[in-house]
Every structure is written in structure tokens, then in C-alpha cells.
Amino acid sequence: MTLIGRALVVAAIMLGAGIVAPSVSTRPVAAAVAAVDVESARQDPACSLGTGPGVTDRAVTLGNVADVSGPLPGLHRSARQAVVAYVAYFNASGATLCGRRLELESYDSRMSVEADERVYARACRNTFAVVGSSSELDSGGARRTQRCGLPDLRAVVSTAARARCGTCFATHANSTVHVAASVPDALVRRHPKASQKAGIFYVDIGGARERVTTQATAWKRRGMRVPVVQSIDVDERDYSPYVELMAEQRTRIAYFDGPARNAARLARALQSADFRPDVFLVSAASYSPDYLQRAGDAAEGTQVVVDFTAFEEESDSSELVAYRSWLEKTSPGAAPTAEGVYAWSAARLFSEVAHSLGGRLTRERLVRALERVDDWTGRGLHAPQPVGDRTTGACSRFLELDQGVWVPVVRASYRCGRVLRVS
Numbered sequence: 001m002t003l004i005g006r007a008l009v010v011a012a013i014m015l016g017a018g019i020v021a022p023s024v025s026t027r028p029v030a031a032a033v034a035a036v037d038v039e040s041a042r043q044d045p046a047c048s049l050g051t052g053p054g055v056t057d058r059a060v061t062l063g064n065v066a067d068v069s070g071p072l073p074g075l076h077r078s079a080r081q082a083v084v085a086y087v088a089y090f091n092a093s094g095a096t097l098c099g100r101r102l103e104l105e106s107y108d109s110r111m112s113v114e115a116d117e118r119v120y121a122r123a124c125r126n127t128f129a130v131v132g133s134s135s136e137l138d139s140g141g142a143r144r145t146q147r148c149g150l151p152d153l154r155a156v157v158s159t160a161a162r163a164r165c166g167t168c169f170a171t172h173a174n175s176t177v178h179v180a181a182s183v184p185d186a187l188v189r190r191h192p193k194a195s196q197k198a199g200i201f202y203v204d205i206g207g208a209r210e211r212v213t214t215q216a217t218a219w220k221r222r223g224m225r226v227p228v229v230q231s232i233d234v235d236e237r238d239y240s241p242y243v244e245l246m247a248e249q250r251t252r253i254a255y256f257d258g259p260a261r262n263a264a265r266l267a268r269a270l271q272s273a274d275f276r277p278d279v280f281l282v283s284a285a286s287y288s289p290d291y292l293q294r295a296g297d298a299a300e301g302t303q304v305v306v307d308f309t310a311f312e313e314e315s316d317s318s319e320l321v322a323y324r325s326w327l328e329k330t331s332p333g334a335a336p337t338a339e340g341v342y343a344w345s346a347a348r349l350f351s352e353v354a355h356s357l358g359g360r361l362t363r364e365r366l367v368r369a370l371e372r373v374d375d376w377t378g379r380g381l382h383a384p385q386p387v388g389d390r391t392t393g394a395c396s397r398f399l400e401l402d403q404g405v406w407v408p409v410v411r412a413s414y415r416c417g418r419v420l421r422v423s
Contacts, residue, residue: 049098049359053124053125053127053128053363054128055100060100060101060128060354061103061105062102062105062127062130063105063107063126063127064131064132064133065108065109065135065138066106066107066108066109066133066134067111068080068108068109068110070108070109070115071235072205075111076339078334078336078339079155079339079343080132081340082155082323082339083104083343083347085326086132086348087102088329090347098358102351109138111206113137115140116135116138117140118141120144123150124144124150128151129150129153131154132155132346132347133155134156135158137158137206138161138206138207139161142162143165146165149364150167151167151350153346153370154171155172155339155342156342157174157175157390160177160207160210163177169370169388169390170342170346170387171343171346171382172345172393173385173386173389173390173391173392175390176211177422177423178391178419179214179218179422180393180396180418180419180420181218182416182417183305183396184218184222186398187253188222191278194253194277194278195223195225197225197227198219198225198226198252198253198254199227200215200229200230200255200257201228201232201242201256202231203232203233203258203259203262204231204234205234205258209231212229212257215257218420222420228249228251232262236262236265237265238269239266239269240269240272243275246275246277247273253277256280257283258285259285260286260290260294261291264286264290264294271297271298281304281305282303283304284304284338285339286304287306287337287338287406292401300401301401303400303401304400304406305397306399307382307383307393307414308342309341309382310399311406312407317381319344319379320341323340323341327340341381341382342382345376345378349387350366353366353369356369371388374386393419394419395415395416396415397409397412397413397415398410
């Protein structure tokens with residue numbers, strides 16, 4: 001879609017202040033995610049929030065925490081960029097929270113437990129809520145977040161400690177003890193023989209070890225064999241030993257969990273060794289121009305699992321048009337990413353729940369309202385997510401890189417299934 005086309009769609013979205021009901025909600029959560037008459041909210045004399053952390057008579061201040069510097073500079077910058085874009089979109093639409101604009105304080109967690117703890121201490125004092133965050137070592141500030149009652153509506157939760165935080169949620173609901181069966185079921189169905197020789201390779205940062213251990217157990221329960229679960233140091237440059245391990249084990253489905261830059265190293269190593277498994281599957285972090293640029297033609301044939309509207313299908317989602325358009329306005333040249341999708345969705349969900357609470361909005365009431373949100377789709381931006389339950393979304397789809405373009409594998413729609421608990 002052209003920029004003019006995007007602008008027309010965004011203009012249509014912003015009519016009526018741009019605040020609408022979410023696409024899916026299967027629980028009785030009208031109070032949490034109902035459509036809002038912004039003019040009425042702005043003029044209602046009872047709509048008075050008072051004062052408190054992050055609230056003045058002119059603005060409500062939100063926070064965002066992301067790994068921007070540190071060992072992997074820019075790792076989660078796109079989460080920050082997406083929230084910056086949404087705040088600009090919200091304010092430009094004329095929407096308010098009881099007559100107040102949104103303001104944003106951005107914090108850098110630096111891929112550090114200590115830094116995460118420090119910035120959440122500041123967020124407790126200076127912001128009403130934190131939205132759209134993404135940090136590898138998000139355990140650092142988890143206890144402090146709960147102790148100060150700070151609502152933390154994240155893009156994604158990385159560690160078990162953050163998952164246990166009672167005031168923390170994520171729009172990409174991805175529990176460290178729950179796995180969607182739709183992925184292993186699809187692999188077994190499409191590749192019955194190859195699924196008996198699977199291997200999981202992951203960059204050992206943040207909650208990756210917890211995540212892939214749970215994943216491997218779930219895959220085995222669904223009929224796969226996973227003889228190889230191999231960690232890789234974040235600074236590793238030579239990926240040839242891991243390709244040799246694949247060859248020795250005759251790995252036919254290789255899944256990689258880690259940053260795009262590391263996935264590209266593995267793709268190039270596979271090409272150099274002239275070894276190609278039946279399926280080379282990467283996490284959604286590699287669904288990005290960064291992976292394609294770094295891997296070059298070695299990326300051809302890569303598959304990725306996503307649970308949101310593909311960027312190539314932008315015309316199917318007005319919300320994706322809004323995200324990409326405002327991303328370009330606020331961070332020119334920045335590419336949309338998976339975590340950006342869910343960071344934007346988190347900011348959207350906050351604004352809708354906060355509007356519905358009106359003058360009753362407090363940190364405590366916001367947390368209680370978020371606990372009742374189920375099947376949140378961010379207005380069709382992504383598959384249904386059980387935000388309040390803090391479990392894992394049940395739906396997924398596969399894309400494959402074909403001549404430099406990501407295309408659907410078999411079907412364009414999501415396939416949903418059971419959610420397995422792995423304790």
C-alpha cells in the first residue's frame with residue numbers, strides 16, 4: 001500500500017478520536033474494553049483523576065522499558081519505537097484521558113538485571129503505568145513492580161520471575177510454562193518423518209533456557225522427537241560446530257530461538273556447509289529486514305512462526321496500517337517488527353481500558369480490569385491473546401521466504417489448537 005493509501009486509512013481510523021472496541025472479547029469485560037465517546041469523557045465534570053504517580057492536571061505519563069543499549073545494542077528498540085508511535089497517534093487524534101494527554105518516559109534496561117531493577121524503581125515514582133516493554137532480563141524489576149502496584153502491560157514477558165508478577169501482563173501472552181500445540185501439530189502433520197529428528201538451538205540470554213526447555217517438552221508430548229537442545233553463547237561468531245552437530249544427529253527440523261543477527265549467522269553456516277534440514281525454522285524475531293540483510297541468499301527457504309498479521313498483508317489490517325504509518329512519522333526508516341506489533345497493541349489496550357474506567361481510573365482498578373481481558377486481538381492486528389489469564393495464545397501460522405518474499409505456508413489463516421501446560 002502506498003503512503004497515500006496508508007494516510008487515507010489512518011485518517012478513517014482517527015475519525016471519532018480513534019478509540020474503538022477490540023476485535024474479540026469472549027469474557028464479560030465491557031468495563032475493560034468498551035467503545036468510548038471521547039467528547040463525553042472530556043466534558044464530564046465527574047471525570048477527575050486527581051493526582052498520583054504519573055498523573056497531573058494536564059497529562060498521564062506512561063513508561064516504556066526496553067533493551068536499547070548493552071551487550072546487543074538496539075535489541076528491543078522497536079518496542080520503544082512502537083510505543084512512541086502510538087502515543088503520538090493518540091495525542092494527534094484529539095483523544096484524552098479525562099482531558100489529559102499522554103506523555104511517555106522511555107527507559108533503557110540495557111539487557112541487565114540491575115538496570116531493569118533501577119528503571120522500574122524510577123517508573124514506580126514517575127509513571128502511572130508501563131506499556132509495551134520488552135527486555136531479555138525482565139526479572140530484575142519484577143518484585144518492585146508488584147510491590148509499588150505499578151501496572152506493567154508489556155509487549156512480551158521473558159522470564160518466569162516477571163510472569164509471576166501480579167501487576168504484570170503481556171499482549172503477546174507467552175507463558176514460560178504453557179506452549180501452543182498448533183506449532184508441533186503442524187510440523188508432525190506436514191513432516192511426519194522429519195519431526196522425529198528435530199533439534200532446538202537457542203541463544204542463551206534472558207529467559208531463553210526456560211522457554212526452550214518448556215517447548216521441547218511440549219513438542220515431545222505432541223509426537224515429535226527432539227534429541228538435540230543446544231545453547232549458543234550470545235557472543236559466538238562461529239556457528240559451524242552447530243551445523244556439524246546437526247549433521248551428526250541427522251537433524252531434519254532445526255528450530256532457532258534468538259536475535260535476527262544470530263539467526264543469520266546460523267543460516268550462513270548452513271549454506272557454507274551445504275547442509276540443509278527439511279525445515280529451518282526461526283522465531284518471529286527474525287521476521288525482519290535485519291535477518292534478510294545479514295543472511296543474504298542463505299535466508300532463502302527459512303520458515304518463521306507468527307501469530308499476527310503478516311507485514312506483506314498490510315491492506316488486510318487498518319491497525320497495521322496505523323502502526324506502520326505512525327512508526328514512519330516518529331522513527332523515519334524504522335521497520336515494523338513482531339515485538340513492535342505487540343508493543344503498539346499494549347499501548348492500544350491501555351488507552352481503551354483507561355478510557356472505559358474514566359474518572360474511576362487508578363492503578364489498582366486498571367490491574368483488575370486487565371485481569372478480565374481475554375482474546376485480545378488489538379483490533380485484528382494479531383491472533384487472540386489471553387492477556388488476563390497470563391497463559392499462551394493458541395493460534396499460529398507459518399511463513400516461508402520464497403525468492404526474497406515471505407509467503408504463507410499452506411494456508412493464510414491461523415491454525416489454533418490446545419494450549420499445553422508444562423510444569
